[in-house]
Amino acid sequence: METSEPLKPFLLAFPGPLRDRLVAAVLSGEKVMTSGLLMEYEVEREELPPVGERSALIDSHGQEVAVVELTEVRVLPLGSVGLRHVLDEGEGHTSVAEWRAGHEAFWHSEEMREALGDPSFTVDDGTMIVAERFRVVERLV
Known part of the structure; x- marks a missing residue:
């Protein structure tokens, strides 16, 4: 009898209204990309996820x-995010400036600064982000 390893969790934001909106956008097919800070991986001492990885x-x-599969993983400076990226994040933003304002508010939040261990953390155009494109391969609910 074959036993499979549990899938790594695929976490969007922190638990609460924002995560609920993001999860709903993934399940509806509107959200096919997400962005995180490279610094999060460094703080957690985690490797970047490989293309093809499946997560819950x-x-x-x-x-x-749901089970999602990564189809692309890129590291890029925040200042180079374009409109296609913004639209693929499926959060309702219609411009890069609007997307960036929303993401900066999240990344500058007390919760994120605490997670990063830096109470004065801020982003700028050179801040490196990890852009992950994914697809839903199985709905579990």
């Missing part, structure tokens, strides 16, 4: 709601 999308209640 987790909702605010800790429930696995």
Whole structure:
């Protein structure tokens, strides 16, 4: 009998209303990309995920709601994010400036600064981000 390893969690934002909106956007097919700070991987001492990796999308209640597969992983400076990236994030932003303002508010939040261990953390055009494109391969709910 074959046993499979549990999937790594695919976490969007922190539990709460923002995560709920993002998970709903993934499940509806609107969100096919997400961005995180490279510094998060460095702080957690994690390797970047490889293309093809499958993970369990987790909702605010800790429930696995879908299996997603990474189709692209890129590291790029925040200042080079373009409109296609913004639209593929599926968060309703219609301009890079609007997307950036929303992401800066999140990345400058007390919760994120605490997670990074830097109470004065800020981003600028040169801040490196990890852009992950994915697809839902299985809905679990």
